[in-house]
Amino acid sequence: MQTSLGFVADGYENVLALFESFLAGDPRYSAQLAAYHHGIPVVRLTGGPDMGAETLTGAYSCSKGVAAMVIALLVQDGVLDLDKAVAHYWPEFGAQGKDRLLVREALSHQAGLMGVEGGFGLEEFTTPAAAARLAAAAPAWEPGRQFGYHALTIGILMEELCRRVTGETLQDMYHRRIRKPQEVEFFLGLPEDLEPRYRDVLYEEDPGQAWIDPLSLEGLNSNAPVSTIMELPNIPGVRAAGMSAAGGVGSAEGLARLYAAATTGVDGRQPFLASRTVEAMTREQVWGLDRSSGLDNAFAVVFMKPHPSRNFGSHRAFGHEGANAALGFADPSYGLGFGYIPRRQEEGRTPGRAHRLAAEVRRSAAGLS
Numbered sequence: 001m002q003t004s005l006g007f008v009a010d011g012y013e014n015v016l017a018l019f020e021s022f023l024a025g026d027p028r029y030s031a032q033l034a035a036y037h038h039g040i041p042v043v044r045l046t047g048g049p050d051m052g053a054e055t056l057t058g059a060y061s062c063s064k065g066v067a068a069m070v071i072a073l074l075v076q077d078g079v080l081d082l083d084k085a086v087a088h089y090w091p092e093f094g095a096q097g098k099d100r101l102l103v104r105e106a107l108s109h110q111a112g113l114m115g116v117e118g119g120f121g122l123e124e125f126t127t128p129a130a131a132a133r134l135a136a137a138a139p140a141w142e143p144g145r146q147f148g149y150h151a152l153t154i155g156i157l158m159e160e161l162c163r164r165v166t167g168e169t170l171q172d173m174y175h176r177r178i179r180k181p182q183e184v185e186f187f188l189g190l191p192e193d194l195e196p197r198y199r200d201v202l203y204e205e206d207p208g209q210a211w212i213d214p215l216s217l218e219g220l221n222s223n224a225p226v227s228t229i230m231e232l233p234n235i236p237g238v239r240a241a242g243m244s245a246a247g248g249v250g251s252a253e254g255l256a257r258l259y260a261a262a263t264t265g266v267d268g269r270q271p272f273l274a275s276r277t278v279e280a281m282t283r284e285q286v287w288g289l290d291r292s293s294g295l296d297n298a299f300a301v302v303f304m305k306p307h308p309s310r311n312f313g314s315h316r317a318f319g320h321e322g323a324n325a326a327l328g329f330a331d332p333s334y335g336l337g338f339g340y341i342p343r344r345q346e347e348g349r350t351p352g353r354a355h356r357l358a359a360e361v362r363r364s365a366a367g368l369s
Contacts, residue, residue: 006053031353034340038264061245070158081103082107111143125243128160174188190240201345251339278318334362
């Protein structure tokens with residue numbers, strides 16, 4: 001029987017037991033799990049045949065939550081106002097009736113810009129060319145009136161806003177202001193010297209999958225003409241560029257440490273986000289039927305919020321899932337930072353393993369608070 005490596009603090013034995021049960025129940029199961037409580041590591045587990053403690057792998061849209069930390073710093077620095085129009089910072093974006101769309105609306109999936117006809121080339125995603133095409137695009141609905149998950153284009157929106165207000169790329173600012181000083185092993189742009197630690201995400205291809213019309217909302221959202229989303233972090237150029245929508249790679253420890261560093265501080269330091277910044281960024285903006293997926297969803301500014309089919313935390317929790325069911329979040333109600341990354345793709349909705357593990361971590365933290 002497989003067993004895990006790592007540790008759990010006293011009081012978190014139930015988390016270890018659940019993780020071990022997943023290993024015992026599926027010989028292919030491989031994952032990393034980490035949690036911080038009030039800035040102190042309390043869970044760090046690795047298990048399975050395809051995952052080691054030093055493994056770095058893809059976490060897909062967990063990257064959005066990581067990139068959102070840069071947006072939060074821009075808000076905190078006073079250079080980006082969530083209640084100003086995107087076009088105030090990026091005049092070209094005002095084309096096609098988008099001139100009044102607020103930053104908070106654009107970054108909570110209300111822009112109606114899930115993609116562009118023909119899709120984006122992979123080499124475009126982190127360049128001004130992608131931003132120019134998106135700025136010129138017509139929205140699928142009146143901006144600010146509905147919402148639909150912008151799986152890839154929200155990364156372009158974040159990156160261009162960062163460029164416009166700082167002159168710096170979002171990836172460089174993340175490295176300089178967050179990743180390096182907080183010693184976070186999650187990367188928006190994997191350094192070449194760390195490539196030997198990267199392991200491809202394993203996923204099942206479905207040859208019988210129904211054709212997706214590339215001009216439908218679902219097709220635009222998935223950027224269907226370019227590649228499958230599942231392949232993205234396994235492409236060296238994507239992870240080197242660190243596209244903020246889905247190209248980040250790292251470890252569960254890195255995700256947990258990032259969210260802890262932002263909200264409670266780690267290693268005796270103050271959190272890098274002020275409580276008022278956290279509140280401004282994580283207040284729920286939209287909830288209900290997602291036009292892109294046809295499922296219920298809830299979003300703050302970039303960050304996902306818990307709801308009945310994504311029950312990862314309290315009403316104050318915020319974070320992001322990835323397409324392989326990776327999950328990173330903070331829950332200020334419990335003083336938690338949490339990270340989970342499986343090596344093999346899993347189903348992403350409750351009762352997924354990540355949500356069950358998160359519930360056990362919260363239960364333990366509540367008993368120790």
